[in-house]
Amino acid sequence: MKLTLKIWRQENATVKGSMQTYSLDGVSPDMSFLEMMDVLNEQLMENGIDPVAFDHDCREGICGSCSMFINGEAHGPDRLITTCQLHMRKFKDGDTIHIEPFRAKPFPVIKDLVVDRTAFDRIQHAGGFVSVNTSGNTQDANALPIEKESADKAFDAAACIGCGACVASCKNASAMLFVSAKVSQYALLPQGQVEATDRVLNMVKQMDEEGFGNCTNTGACEVECPKGISLENIARMNREYLTANLKG
Amino acid sequence: MALSGLFLIIFLLQHFIINITSVFDGSVFNWLSHFMGTNPLVQFILQPILIAGVIFHFVMGFILDLQNKKARGIRYKVFKGNSNASWVSRNMIISGSTVLSFLVLHFYDFWIPEIDYKYIKVLPDDPHRYYEELILKFDNLTRVVIYVVSFFFLALHLSHGFASAFQTMGFNNKYTVIVKSIGKLYSIGIPFGFAFIAVFHHINHHYL
Ligand code: HEM
Ligand code: SF4
Ligand code: FES
Numbered sequence: 001m002k003l004t005l006k007i008w009r010q011e012n013a014t015v016k017g018s019m020q021t022y023s024l025d026g027v028s029p030d031m032s033f034l035e036m037m038d039v040l041n042e043q044l045m046e047n048g049i050d051p052v053a054f055d056h057d058c059r060e061g062i063c064g065s066c067s068m069f070i071n072g073e074a075h076g077p078d079r080l081i082t083t084c085q086l087h088m089r090k091f092k093d094g095d096t097i098h099i100e101p102f103r104a105k106p107f108p109v110i111k112d113l114v115v116d117r118t119a120f121d122r123i124q125h126a127g128g129f130v131s132v133n134t135s136g137n138t139q140d141a142n143a144l145p146i147e148k149e150s151a152d153k154a155f156d157a158a159a160c161i162g163c164g165a166c167v168a169s170c171k172n173a174s175a176m177l178f179v180s181a182k183v184s185q186y187a188l189l190p191q192g193q194v195e196a197t198d199r200v201l202n203m204v205k206q207m208d209e210e211g212f213g214n215c216t217n218t219g220a221c222e223v224e225c226p227k228g229i230s231l232e233n234i235a236r237m238n239r240e241y242l243t244a245n246l247k248g
Numbered sequence: 249m250a251l252s253g254l255f256l257i258i259f260l261l262q263h264f265i266i267n268i269t270s271v272f273d274g275s276v277f278n279w280l281s282h283f284m285g286t287n288p289l290v291q292f293i294l295q296p297i298l299i300a301g302v303i304f305h306f307v308m309g310f311i312l313d314l315q316n317k318k319a320r321g322i323r324y325k326v327f328k329g330n331s332n333a334s335w336v337s338r339n340m341i342i343s344g345s346t347v348l349s350f351l352v353l354h355f356y357d358f359w360i361p362e363i364d365y366k367y368i369k370v371l372p373d374d375p376h377r378y379y380e381e382l383i384l385k386f387d388n389l390t391r392v393v394i395y396v397v398s399f400f401f402l403a404l405h406l407s408h409g410f411a412s413a414f415q416t417m418g419f420n421n422k423y424t425v426i427v428k429s430i431g432k433l434y435s436i437g438i439p440f441g442f443a444f445i446a447v448f449h450h451i452n453h454h455y456l
Binding site: 006008019069071072073077098100103104105106107108109169171172173174211212213214215216217218219220223224231232234235236238239242 | 312315316318319320321322323324325326327328329331332333334337338340408411412415416417418419420421
């Protein structure tokens with residue numbers, strides 16, 4: 001396959017970037033999208049051009065680092081996958097592919113396609129945990145029975161890999177899907193109840209401080225989320241937030 | 249946003265029920281309008297709450313929209329909004345603004361003359377004038393067309409807004425399919441009904 005790639009190039013966080021056009025030949029349809037990027041970078045280095053910086057780690061859809069906005073969609077045209085799970089067979093010979101970094105004020109570009117997503121870490125630090133004393137008195141996991149439905153829903157919420165596709169896809173750059181997944185995974189379990197009030201208040205506060213937009217329920221996040229995190233979680237977080245505020 | 253939106257939805261239903269009587273029986277419409285226009289509870293408690301609700305709703309709408317645009321930072325060169333969310337859900341500010349400009353006309357048409365009649369000219373109370381005034385307004389074809397177009401945008405606004413408000417309030421469970429169906433019915437039915445009233449009076453009194 002022969003492709004035309006239009007890629008966002010930006011030297012560092014302080015300078016302005018722009019879209020640059022590269023043409024790439026000999027791409028196999030069996031390659032993953034990141035392998036295609038590797039081939040491009042080899043070609044660029046051979047020509048003495050700085051390779052395109054992009055985040056990646058596991059290359060199997062579990063770390064959430066491979067943030068790319070491909071042809072106007074987070075992680076490209078496919079559903080329920082990350083960029084590293086996208087294959088070139090989804091494109092046609094002669095296609096032009098636009099590749100941009102995930103865009104949000106709280107996700108500043110570090111270089112090219114690499115963005116700083118530590119805003120998510122700070123939201124997690126604000127309440128995405130349970131405080132348990134595990135030194136020497138570890139409990140049996142089955143000592144606390146949990147109904148199947150809640151356990152399943154908590155597990156589904158916990159499947160969030162913190163990739164940021166929800167923010168990137170949302171026209172408001174809202175982080176509600178991510179934060180609600182992190183709130184829900186505890187809200188659904190008895191272990192999460194002790195800190196429930198503080199958790200939701202602190203995490204939402206941190207989310208707002210980071211400068212993410214407001215949710216208007218367009219549902220774009222749910223469609224683009226590689227882990228199929230449901231909008232139900234946002235409703236749950238809104239309930240938690242409401243009750244937490246009423247409790248004071 | 250959701251609370252004020254739901255409040256407006258309830259108001260709209262009440263407003264529709266009163267207006268639709270004008271199609272069937274002018275005297276019932278006159279009686280209801282006279283009640284709404286002279287009852288102190290409606291005039292001095294409910295009406296100010298309604299106006300505050302409307303103002304809160306659109307001012308917050310504009311503020312949220314500005315915040316949301318700012319939250320993106322640098323804009324995408326290519327953004328396929330259509331691939332994951334409906335046009336109406338992404339353009340509440342457009343449908344909302346259209347409804348707002350309609351409200352300006354609507355106030356000019358009905359609210360300002362009322363205030364003028366009751367509090368500026370202080371004309372004698374006439375419980376039978378409302379139906380007549382309504383007919384006169386809808387004699388003008390341009391006005392009828394503007395009303396009908398506005399109701400179309402109201403339908404768009406509500407087709408997302410109705411279910412959205414429930415989600416915002418934290419209501420998302422097995423009954424959500426029912427909420428969505430009622431939302432579809434309401435968002436098509438009520439604006440269509442309002443449009444029907446305007447067109448009905450125009451045809452009825454202009455041509456027949
Ligand atoms: C009588 C007319 C109106 C009714 C019944 C109505 C109803 C609603 C409802 C139910 C929502 C959803 C709230 C939520 O999901 O939290 C909404 C959202 C919205 N409305 Fe209205 N609205 C009306 C007029 C207006 C006007 C005049 C504007 C002016 C700009 C406006 C702007 C917005 C915006 C921007 C949103 C998006 C916020 C969101 O989705 O949460 N609306 N409206
Ligand atoms: S909710 Fe989905 S899209 Fe958002 S960060 Fe988690 S896995 Fe990624
Ligand atoms: S590289 Fe880990 S999810 Fe793509």
